[in-house]
Amino acid sequence: MALLDVKNVKKIYTTRFGGNQVEALHNVSFSVEAGEYVAIMGESGSGKTTLLNILAALDKPTGGKVYLKGNDLGKIREKEMAAFRRQNLGFVFQDFNLLDTLTLKDNIFLPLVLSGKKxxxxxxRIAPIAEQLGISKLLNKYPYEVSGGQKQRAAIARALITQPQLILADEPSGALDSRSTDELLGLFNAINDNGQTIVMVTHSVKAASTAKRVLFIKDGEVFHQLYRGNLTSDEMYQKITDTLTVLTTGGEHRE
Incomplete structure (x- = not known):
């Protein structure tokens, strides 16, 4: 059984004025096995953020089903949803979402505090994660006292500390400089090599080229997917670039 199973997911929004309907997702189906590292790409407006919000159970599909480890997300009651997210999902955001009034350590602890852990x-839990991410000496600092790359490391630690089934990353390198991006992508690969499943939405070809598989979304559908296999990052980069060219020019994809 796949860890994540997305079956015929549709999402239709009704505009506030005029009652026009916009189909953000149309019949999206794919699965993610435990231990995979999958990137999702597509132009702005292609539906990838909508898809990520549905995978995170922050939004509900108009049609179709999403299963996480066999659990139908649509059948989880609203009052149980926050606990389900904390127990099963880790989140890494572009803008870090750290609280400036808390130290990095307390930010990382926050989901465990909410879960009532001792x-x-x-x-x-924090000691080995902080060591792996290279932030052991920064834990008593506040977010405004550290760099963007260090903030993102703390955000990754917060995602990992709940021992989630799945990490969902939304443009995780978007606010980082080139060096911090390289460090982040290296960390994601190391985390994935340890068995952590990751699904990442990104505009960055560089970020996507480090994933094991890339899904391309166009007009609310899965347009194509690439498997890394034995390709180097440079070869994967070129294949992604070629696919994006086809996607943006409206041509048919050819293997």
């Missing part, structure tokens, strides 16, 4: 367990 402090001794939180401390035991």
């Amino acid at each position: 402090y001794t367990e939180m401390e035991s």
